[in-house]
Amino acid sequence: MEYYILPYIFLLFFGSFFFKSNSNLKSYFFYLLCCCIPAILIVVLRGDVGTDKGYYKSIIDQTINGDFDSVPYESGFKYLTLFLSQITRDVDVIIAIIGLLTSLFVILSFSKTKYSYLIFIFILFPYFFYDMTMNGLRYGLSFAIAALASQKLKDNKNVLFYIISFIAISIQYSSFLVIVLIYFNQFKFEKKHLFLIVIALILSFKLLDIDYFDNKVDAYSTLIRPTEISGLSPLFLFIVILLIHNSIAKFKSKYIYLLLVLQIISFFLSMKSYSGLRFQNLIIFTLLIFIVNFTEVPKVIPTKKIFALFFIGIICITLKLRNFMNEDVLVETPFLPYEFYWEK
Structure with missing residues (x-):
């Protein structure tokens, strides 16, 4: 457990230090990258760690050994x-490079402004980083590019x-929804846009790769049904993020309510x-x-709001x-206990 907690503490401490000492930068990429080095090392030096790593190993091995067409993944x-x-x-090594x-x-995507820097440190990293880089390799890379x-x-x-x-959609098709919502x-939100979004989603199933989505449905149907409260945590988190951010800054459009729906x-x-x-x-x-x-x-974010993000x-x-x-x-390759590649 400490291998996941310590890099986050490192990020919080040094990330906050750099944030306070360099408040008017054009980009925070270099500083954020330095603060993430321990976490990146955990990603690239891992052994058989990460829920889906075992599955990815078999699929990638199948891809590079000549059975390319039969691999049920996106072409990208x-x-x-x-x-x-x-x-x-x-x-x-291939999996480590992807991570x-x-x-x-x-x-790079969350280091352009002071506020995006904070969002990365306080929200994206603790909730998404390990999962994007050590488990869901396709969705992780695809969402990062999106x-x-x-x-x-x-x-x-x-x-x-x-x-x-x-490129993002070619890595994993589910990022198409992200792209559509962004676009x-x-x-200005109008009813016709909601209609166009629905049409775009329908076309995505028809034009991209219908067999892929059929396989996805079959894969999910074989999983044990989650408990009725499994979705409460992400729903609660979404609402908390929305409320706290709305107390700091204002959204430019009403599409945020579509996200809530x-x-x-x-x-x-x-x-x-x-x-x-998912x-x-x-x-x-x-x-x-x-x-x-x-x-x-706003140019200046109140300290109490930063503490709210920390919460x-x-x-x-x-x-x-x-x-x-x-x-x-x-699970063949669980997150716990963590092991380095030389300990396999």
Whole structure:
């Protein structure tokens, strides 16, 4: 457990120090990267750790050993692993490189402003970082790239937005929903936009890869149904983040209420399927993108508001560590106990 807690304490301490001593930077990327070095080392030096690592090892091995077409993953992720196999045939090293890439992209995406720097330290890192880099490799890399795409949209670099969005979706299709919500956020909310979002979601199932979504439904149906209160934690977290942020800054559009509706719908879905929990986390990540890119943040953030964000961080790391401790005992590569690659 200490291998996950100590890097977070390091990030909190030195991240806060850099924040106070350098308050007018054009970018906080270098400082945030330095503060995340211990956590990144935990990611790249791990042994058989991370719930889905065993599954990814078998799939990546299948990809690089000639059975490319039969691998049930998105083309972007398959081509990435195939490219990395030209550098090394060691599957563990390939997985470590993907974790490193995700780390760099997500840090880059949340280090442009002082406020995004704080959001990363207090919310994104404790709730998402280990899961994105050590468990859900595809969604982690895809969401990190989608967050980078949102920056380009904010800066009116539309061509780059489309290119980066395409890359994100090719890594994992679920980021399509993130991209759609980000894109329509640029417009004044009207009923026709809600209609267009629904149409876009339907088309995503038709045009991207219907077999992929069918496989996803089958995969979720084989999982044990979660308890009826499993979705309460992410729902509670979403509402707390929304309320505290709204006391600091104001959203530029009403699309945030659409996120709230989607979060509530996902909560009810989580009572019957694990897919609901996945969607709840997707909506939380999208909320963080909205917060750092599409809100009007004051130049000076009151200290009590920063402590409120710190409080959210404690909730986030507690929820994540609880998930680690409650993992299924039959998981081949659990988060606990942590081991380094030389200890395998």
